[in-house]
Amino acid sequence: MRLLATASTVVALLGQALSQDVPSFPFPTTCSGVAAPRFQYTLDSGWEVTKIASGLRQPRTIIFDPLGHMLVLQATSGISVHTFGADGCINSTKTLLQSAGLNHGLSLTPDGTTLYASSQTTAWSWTYDPAAMTLTNQKTVISGMGQGIHSTRTILVSPKDPNLIIVSVGAAANWDNPTIDPSVGRAIVKVFDVSKAPANGYSYNTQGTVLGYGLRNEVALAFDPNGHVWGAENSGDDFRRTVNGQSTDIHIDNPAEELNYLGDPAAPLANTWFGYPTCFTVWEPSNFNDNTALKTGSQFVVSPNQTFSDASCEGKSNPPRLAFPAHMAPITNGFDPAGENLYITFHGSWDRQPAQGYFVAEVPFTKNADGQYEPVAAADSKTGYKNIIGAQSPGSCNSPSLTMSSCWRLAGLSWDAAGERLFISSDNQAQGEIFVLRKKA
Template sequence: MYFTMLSYLLTIGVSNFRYQYTLASGWSAMKIAGGLKQVRTIVWDPLGNMLVAQATRGISVHTFGADGCINSTNMLISGNQLNHGLALTPDGTTLYASGETAAYSWTYNPATRSISNQKTIVKGISTGIHSTRTIAVVPSQPNLILVQVGSNANFDMAAASSSAGRAIIKIFDTSKAPSAGFNYNTDGEVFGYGLRNTIGFVPDPSGVFWGVENSGDDFTRTENVGNPLTTRNAWYGYPTCFAVWDPSSFQGLKTGSNFVVSPNSSYNDATCNGKAIPPRLSFQAHSAPIWNTFDADAKNMYVAFHGSWDRSPATGFKVVAIKFQKNADGSYEPVAASDSRTGYTDIFSTPNPGSCTANGLTQSNCFRLTAAAWDPAGRGLFVGSDNSAEGEIYVLSPTA
């Protein structure tokens, strides 16, 4: 199937991979789309059409032929104000997308791949160094949406309070949305805060959301951010507490323990570890996780690492797999212990990340990976790249 699809792609003009890559044993890779603009998020509608958020261009919709290849591409929504967030209700009839200061909804028709009835759902979102606003629909109660906002600085001290409306994920009941939309800071409920920039979060089969957090510019981690039907006001530590990666510099702490940058007599590492919810698993600093997704049976969670832009040598620029398990009580969690530094494995990566340049967030001589999404039709893991030289989409497929 892989070679058949590759041959077909060549005949319809899909270019080769723009950048070199390496693959783990048991995986194949194929470029299925190119010539896009800063691919950020991928979702599927109930009829198998693929919707793609292209930052500052809009939302495109792509259909597939019987051979599994893309056979049509159209812009569903054109608008330079949209830059990342994209979600569909399970029945495929309501579409959500976001820009820096607002989130919107449309009535969506999967059969005609058309939209109508645009509404502003959330407005008044703060601006800052993080402009993306991830949106997720709660599958079991799709009138509820989660909207994430990052910090406005590396250390956004005001975000220690949830009322700042930054470094936070909030819940909004769209069935009660005012005609002009909710105000982000004053409306909705606090799901979790102290989350510097949790760009990706996805539910497991039990309804618990797992987020990949871009913490202070020296820290990254993944965490259980809870069930949105029951969790409220959970605090994950930012901008006071951060997760240890290399414990050699910390007396008495392990990987994943919380620490304070400048401890004092009234607030120290022990205080953090007593108050802040720790990560369930930690990543190497500057990996910059962008999106995460579970495979069909939730035995693995895949994470796209965008790659570092201010670290030398660079790290990231890869997709990793985290093995998950289902516990006796029906909950899910990573197989690895919370203090593990080997709880994830590379499956798709640049050959030499240390040589990757990153002149800004989307300029690089390597791919900048985003938009991890497991295909419900079983074709594999779709991954985007938002490198400003060319937006691409790849399919990573298990071969065994």
């Protein structure tokens, strides 16, 4: 009888939590038993930060359930769930799922009952119990995703329609020319209605709806308060510009990383091509002496010719809404609860000396008269964002691989369930770390 009463109490509390305000936790100034930060960083004066977890294995993605528990995908390891104590620090950790195949994608329906995660080739769903912190009823949702140098598969549930999930697959190589055709199923973001999924799941290449293609590696995806999608793109490496047979190395500062507006997943844009593998974005115009009309945010082709020139991109390709410096490697996007700012983790460069990135950017947004959200800065701005926390000396960071670096490698980013604390992770294999940030009052 006591067990039944306890179970009933838990169910009642869960129902109450899911229907009312989510739990709020204080901001910790220090957490006992957590190692000191492995790498030095700088912090904007308007923020405060505390390290709350150490010793994790490549914590790639962070999300929160409706009860305020933190779920972390640890790449090549699995999914863990963490609870918080009255001091705002982690007070328990549990392994939800062990899986060497999971490397990035993790998302939860708004009601907290269905969890999605992905490997390089497959996406699955589970029934999740936030109170018991358990997973059951594993199903294959999508299979057949292509393989290549970009192995992560971002997966997100639409907050406006939880039956819709978006899944991105990057290019198979630096230059993946077949992706000019969206049916190839790479360099693309697609939408799937899980309520209509076949018994064995969707086939990625042949099913689903194109939200955007010509997106070289759109790892960072987020929904604005309207439920519309914004993506930050990892653009190309080792570029040379060839004009009339003369080749110039432009790779230090070009092409730019991009912030793209992908639109409403329930009503995709009419033109869903974003340029790759033909049209790229300028960060530093001075590298293009042959075309003085180019400016930051303009699109260009690597080898202009009579068939396709820089000007040809206009009207054919969707240009980015904002550009960022080359090679900074955006990994995760996330809006604050009011939609006033978009936050982006930049993993850091390998194809540039001095190195750059290794920070969290704050991109101010505004709500227009028509109710749509967009960045405050103009598309040709170089100052449309600011660094709120980053490596102390990014120019000296050495990153010989995706998981090895002499600096932290910022990856996961998520607001807690109450929208009060911003959590970020570093997936450097030397030590997986999680930090919590808060704006000062």
